[in-house]
Amino acid sequence: MKNFNMIDENFICENCEKKVEKLNYTARDHCPYCLYSKHVDIMPGDRKNSCHGLLEPINIEKFKDTFKIIYKCQKCKELHKNIMAKDDDMNLIIKLSNHI
Secondary structure, three states, X not given: OXXXXXXXXXXXXXXXXXXXXXXOOOOOOOOOOOOOEEOOOOOOOOOOOOOOOEEEEEEEEEEOOEXXXXXXXXXXXXXXXXXXXXXXXXXXXXXXXXXX
């Protein structure tokens, strides 16, 4: 994606309050413990979205040889998708996949 600005950094999850380490192979865009994300980007990594609501994981969709987590922003209600990370909690991924 030509507009992708890779920002891979540590953060404290605003949902579960756990410390999340950077991913080291691509940009970390959600918490691997609870799968929540934050609505901060318009284009990946640009940090230009003023919403800043929590993105709640609501479903999963198959994407190539992995999955995308489907989110709904708790503030503006917009839907958003992120590719799952290798260290995501698979029990939560499976639980979300029951919605497929």
